[in-house]
Amino acid sequence: MSVLDNSPNAKLDKTLLDKYLRLPLPEGKVQATYIWVDGTGENVRAKDRTLDFLPKAPKDYPIWTYDGSSTYQSEGRNSDIYLYPVAVYKDPFKTGGNNVLVLCETYNYNKEPTESNKRRACAEAAERAVDTKPWFGIEQEYTLLDMDGRPWGWPTNGFPGPQGPYYCGVGADKVFAREVVEAHYRACLYAGIDLAGTNAEVMPAQWEFQVGPGEGMKCADDLWVARYILHRIAEEYGIVVTFDPKPMAGNWNGSGAHCNFSTKAMREDNGIIEIEKAIDKLSKQHLRHIQAYDPKGGKDNLRRLTGLHETSSIHDFSAGVANRGASIRIPRGVAEDKKGYLEDRRPSSNCDPYSVCNALIRTCILDE
Known part of the structure; x- marks a missing residue:
């Protein structure tokens, strides 16, 4: 069947x-x-x-x-x-x-x-921080399922081969339902969403699209509408979209919504100093951010942030250059240029982007 x-x-x-x-x-x-x-x-x-x-x-x-x-x-x-x-x-x-x-x-x-309604509080914070020109870019991971809840394209009574060939993969044995992804990409651009790109992810049937960078509320607004468009397109194909942060237990990658964040000062020469100041502030508010980074106050992320599969441990804060196992990653190019942005890898794929942006503004800019 x-x-x-x-x-x-x-x-x-x-x-x-x-x-x-x-x-x-x-x-x-x-x-x-x-x-x-x-x-x-x-x-x-x-x-x-x-x-x-x-x-x-x-x-x-x-x-x-x-x-x-x-x-x-x-x-x-x-x-x-x-x-x-x-x-x-x-x-x-x-x-x-x-x-x-x-x-x-x-x-x-x-x-x-x-x-x-998490947008109201985020908008208030963004208005107070407007002079610092905060930018956000969010990498939205998700998984496509069939109507029985099985990842799309997976064998009915078994599992695909181990992770390795699927990330940014090409070929019928490596990626599934690219039509949905391509349709979503074009539809978002038509709608006026700042969709920066897309790629196949580490687990087969797992994909990612990137929204932003956008100043203030734009990225979070765009992400919610991009999610709506994705659900609508997948609906036509009879495919289910899940933003569950760990849709498959075991030796499979979970799904996150890594948030790239910067202020005007971070993007200017020697902005690495401001980035390091922000990381220090974030290290002192780890629990607060964990609670803000999934809709269940950290319970969903508990299944994902295990320290394995390119994640940090939910219990510990860490930061590093080009380290995908850290809470905060400083991209290699940022470290070399000594300016740019930081990547917070803790938000779960089902996060409310308003809560994520709100927490980053209040911790890193407003010093709350």
């Missing part, structure tokens, strides 16, 4: 949809997909509405609501959660018009941020 037999989506004839998507929209109509983070802190939800005008900025989009009791964010007797638009992207799925993806923050009935 083919793995596609278990996927209703994969059986649909996608050419039929294209026939209808080519129909022109009525004059002045815009299809807007509102996207938000649900109560899990790691999954995205979305719903569509029609607008009869094209807003000029995110603040001009209508505030909307949804049933928070169905997204782990409220009780049924007081279920309405507010959607506040904060960033807008071109829609790569509905291209026949001015259609958009609208990223939103979520607010409770009393207009206070929901528990899963």
